[in-house]
Amino acid sequence: MATDISARDRARWVELVEQIELHRRHYYLQDKPVISDQEYDKLFRELILLEEKFPLLQTADSPTLSVGGAKAEPFEPIEHLTRMYSLDNVFDDAELESWRNRIVKDLGAEPVYLGELKIDGLAVDLVYRNGMLASVATRGDGRVGEDVTYNSQFITAIPRALTGNPPKLLEVRGEIYFTLADFDKLNGEVVALGKSAFANPRNAAAGSLRQRIDRREEEIVKATNNPKTSTAKLASLRDDLTHAQRILSSLQLTVHGIGAVEGVELDSQSSGYKLLADCGLPTSMHYKVGIDPSEFISYWQQHRHDVEHEIDGVVVKVDNFELQAKLGETSRAPRWAIAYKYPPEVVTTKLIDIKVSVGRTGRITPFAQMQPIKVAGSIVEMATLHNQEEVKRKKILIGDTVYLRKAGDVIPEVIGPVVEARTGAETEFEMPSKCPACGSKISAEKVGDVDLRCPNAQSCPAQLIERLFYIGSRSALDIEGLGQKAAAALVDEGLLTSEADLFNLTPSSLEKSSFFTKSVAGELQLNLAAEKLLAQLQIAKSRPLWRILVALSIRHVGPTAAQALATHFKSIEAIATSEAAELAELDGIGEAIAISIKEWFGESWRSQIVTSWSKAGVNMIAQQQQQQSQELTLVTVVITGSLPGFTRDSAAAAVTDRGGKVTSTVSKKTDFVVVGENPGSKFDKAQELGVPVLDAAGFEVLLTAGAQAARASLGLS
Ligand SMILES: [Zn+2]
Known part of the structure; x- marks a missing residue:
């Protein structure tokens, strides 16, 4: 087996794969082949031969492994190889100074700093094995993100194969974003289609990355196989797909960090960037080593609009890896890096009107309608004012010129009026007494509530x-x-x-x-x-029970409570007929939620929703859980470190699905501590308290044969 793959072999692999994919898409989805079958077969044979020669080239998404586009379900959880920390923020020079002072105190001397721009985009984690792209995931909670590998193939900025001499394993962190020009263009198209514009480039990037390309492709294949499909219908499906792909292809990538790495020694952030650039990954051209942090910050504050994308600050890092390791991390952020956030940009615009909107639970929320204006890179014309007290507190009048900013550079916020600009024609906002949608008299639900609600839940x-x-x-x-x-x-x-x-x-x-x-x-x-x-x-209709529960809009019943209810009661029927006390006893439910569940099912028009959905074939029982035996009832488990074949969530779910309980702290009541790779302090705690410790194999025993067997596997009775 040849293991020494040259950059040329990798490049040829990518070329072949891209041509084959293009051809397949044309064939299956666009119905207009661009090359002959013989030419296609020739490409395919060359790919097979290349992969036979270099088996490491064959990534999970290689066309040789799929026929006509079989693929893993996108957006499934995917665990990062090493944790993606977020950065601590500072907002002024004093805070920066105290960060710097601590660094100097901890290290004994001022280190060399590296400065770079903080791009307003979406953080992603890319894994390359043997120089080949293996996966792309969103940041998620820093440990587990969403798998976006499938959509990433359309993002030209993400290379599928690295150039040069890449290490065996390379986990890269970066930012996915739109340039301001592409963002404006995209919003223009979105508005032309009658949809609402994206608030900022970051939202646009997140929304675009999460488009269901796979579903669009499935629909086209289905429509193609259906003789009744009209040509116009097919054409419009294809246009929709092409459009979605084109948006993805305009996303940019800038890499700014390295996670897990094998096969190369790096001594600094900047040497890492050189490696990334040598591998053909897009590094920023604006990073600089040996900076004076204050100078770098003030330079970019004045030049923030000189770059082609939105920035919301700069990042200062200690360049040397040994010093980084010495400084370490807190539970959420590294001590060796800091994000300096620029103050939000404030603009003035005209407050045309204050209107109210009616929410899902009837809450009436006033919002400002303004002359559209660009602030921090995007056009704003509406901003929530939260409630009538907030309008009074801000002393704003309809017709005022107002100061507007984006809080955290994301959510637009009216700060207050430009009093000098008043003409005397401004009028005070009055909260309507009736619901603008249905005319019902609005009121506070309880005495003392600031929020007002439309009580007509059924037919508003x-x-x-x-x-x-x-x-x-x-x-x-x-x-x-x-x-x-x-x-x-x-x-x-x-x-x-x-x-x-x-x-x-x-x-x-x-x-x-x-x-x-x-x-x-x-x-x-x-x-x-x-x-x-x-x-x-x-x-x-066949979504899991907990999702159906969430969809019912029972007040306070979000995904967490719904999962607890579904796991325990296993059917809507059982939940509807349970006593409030029984519901309240459940972990994560409590009295307030129990009461709101009882109230919900007590109203006939609401229980009618369940009856009617059930008749239409909507799933009303927890099917999977029913088949699973309750082997782990009363068993409490703590999970630490990563387990092969599981994400953090799926490992926990495997226990709760079997009736067990997963907690985050180790105590004497803990039955087992399951320890994967890179366990944390929980492992030490387990040893200290004498709690049985299971490794990955022991965890399998626990799941398949129960607690007794797991204890026995450790030689315990
Ligand atoms: Zn109403």
């Missing part, structure tokens, strides 16, 4: 739209075709008067809506939005 159209939108959200049923616009159309055009009928929507009911139809040669046809919604509703 605004609340219904918000609930429908929430059903479609990622934390609930993840229905891509049920966004804000679709939800509004369903209610405003009279297709739904309750979410109870959501799963009874049919092609003929959607035909009555202008949002879900288009005119083809004078004839009304269902459009892409309709097809998408109908198809995804079918899929959503």
